[in-house]
Amino acid sequence: MAILPKIPEYKAEWAEGEEGRWGIAIDMDLCTGCQACVAACSMENNVPFVGEHDAGYGRQMAWIRVERLWEGEYPEVRATPFQPVMCQQCGAAPCEAVCPVFATVHSQAEQINLQVYNRCVGTRYCANNCPYVARVFNWADYSNYPEPLANQFNPDVTVRRRGVMEKCTFCIQRIHKATDQAKAEGREVRDGEVQPACAQACPAEAIVFGRLDDPESRVSKLSKDKRSVKLLEDLGTQPRVTYLKGGYHGNLG
Amino acid sequence: MQRVFELLKKKEIQLLLLIAFMVVISGGAWALYQTQIPPEQPILFPHDIHVQLQIQCLYCHPGAQRQASAGLPTQQKCWACHGQLKKYWDPAAPVPLEQWPVELQKLAGYVERNEPIPWVPVYIVPDHVHFNHRPHIAAGFACEQCHGDMSKQKVAELQQTINMGWCITCHQQNSVDDPQKRIKLIDCGTCHY
Incomplete structure (x- = not known):
């Protein structure tokens, strides 16, 4: 019997007010709510279609959604700006603490929140505890596409089975690809070199991705902008996604 | 329950159970062997x-x-x-x-x-x-x-x-x-x- 290797016990440690490594800044004044990010994300990350029937049960699996709320009493109703919401990759994530099998862990290397699909047993505690409702659950092997359709899957991303929780990964496969390329060329990753699918698809360039620990990067400048807000900041989750909101959209946005 | 014990005393039933047991064991062994051999290649490349x-x-x-x-x-x-x-x-x-x-x-x-x-x-x-x-x-x-x-x-x-x-x-x-x-x-x- 082989002696099992000793794997050190994993514990996510974050410092108070830590910036994190990767981050997104979303300019809600630029967002037109076109849903291109939703489509691009689903294509990049093998997010399956659930169909009309299951979507009616609220089982839609998009990792990013364009949220829009209505303020005020009728007839003085006005729309809030379009707000794309994905996993906020919290520094102090509420989802991590409740997973009984450590399937959602904090990556020390990339400073994001991981979902390890092969560990997940589908208790859905994490989704219950996520204040941003960013997690989706695969209820019924939606990824079982018939043969020619299965060719659309991105080989860089796992095709998840049913009974597994999943969520936005900040397109970690693209982060890996870019860091790998940068390492091979003996340099640091340039600002703007890594782009998640949502940022790449955004026609208004409302979504900006980059290094938060680099004060010169576009995203860290934007996240220190005076228009910046974080979602549910008072919960102390230290989200890595910053929203920029200043302008008024009028009645229809 | 009594009937099952009566049946188990019969020679033919015992033999049948033995055969079934051996089929399961050899099937398992065959499946295990299949995972241990290299896959068949279109050309036996040396x-x-x-x-x-x-x-x-x-x-x-x-x-x-x-x-x-x-x-x-x-x-x-x-x-x-x-x-x-x-x-x-x-x-x-x-x-x-x-x-x-x-x-x-x-x-x-x-x-x-x-x-x-x-x-x-x-x-x-x-x-x-x-x-x-x-x-x-x-x-x-x-x-x-x-x-x-x-x-x-x-x-x-x-x-x-x-x-x-x-x-x-x-x-x-x-x-x-x-x-x-x-x-x-x-x-x-x-x-x-």
């Missing part, structure tokens, strides 16, 4: 001959140094050499195709039909694991550290059980003195995403 001819691994598997997958050669790559071997193509006395070795005849068939050779990958990882050759080659690992000595193998076979314990043991051993590197190498997100 690695040993090619390694002895001093052909580099990266000549046929060039992806290893620039991408995730090492890649398996197309029929064109094989034919680049085999289409001009002096042994068969000597202008003075060309050897007719019928007298070639059987495996080379198969290769010639693929070239003639312009059809890629359907090689069966031997070293595979599950879908939820993303192995990348490039950083391993860049870190200075030799192919034989994982794939074994190919000069002693004919058709490629699995030399190493590919599992996470094996991966992580090596990752830990190679990051003992560098905490920054260890954080990266034992991070879940490095392979699982």
Whole structure:
């Protein structure tokens, strides 16, 4: 019997007010709510279609959604700006603490929140505890596409089975690809070199991705902008996604 | 319940149960054996001959140094050499195709039909694991550290059980003195995403 290797016990440690490594800044004044990010994300990350029937049960699996709320009493109703919401990759994530099998862990290397699909047993505690409702659950092997359709899957991303929780990964496969390329060329990753699918698809360039620990990067400048807000900041989750909101959209946005 | 015990006393029933038991055991053994033998390849490619001819691994598997997958050669790559071997193509006395070795005849068939050779990958990882050759080659690992000595193998076979314990043991051993590197190498997100 082989002696099992000793794997050190994993514990996510974050410092108070830590910036994190990767981050997104979303300019809600630029967002037109076109849903291109939703489509691009689903294509990049093998997010399956659930169909009309299951979507009616609220089982839609998009990792990013364009949220829009209505303020005020009728007839003085006005729309809030379009707000794309994905996993906020919290520094102090509420989802991590409740997973009984450590399937959602904090990556020390990339400073994001991981979902390890092969560990997940589908208790859905994490989704219950996520204040941003960013997690989706695969209820019924939606990824079982018939043969020619299965060719659309991105080989860089796992095709998840049913009974597994999943969520936005900040397109970690693209982060890996870019860091790998940068390492091979003996340099640091340039600002703007890594782009998640949502940022790449955004026609208004409302979504900006980059290094938060680099004060010169576009995203860290934007996240220190005076228009910046974080979602549910008072919960102390230290989200890595910053929203920029200043302008008024009028009645229809 | 009494009836079941009565039945079990019968010779025929005992024999039937024995046969059923043996069928299950041998079926299990057969299934286990199937996981241990190398997969059947379209061409029985002899690695040993090619390694002895001093052909580099990266000549046929060039992806290893620039991408995730090492890649398996197309029929064109094989034919680049085999289409001009002096042994068969000597202008003075060309050897007719019928007298070639059987495996080379198969290769010639693929070239003639312009059809890629359907090689069966031997070293595979599950879908939820993303192995990348490039950083391993860049870190200075030799192919034989994982794939074994190919000069002693004919058709490629699995030399190493590919599992996470094996991966992580090596990752830990190679990051003992560098905490920054260890954080990266034992991070879940490095392979699982």
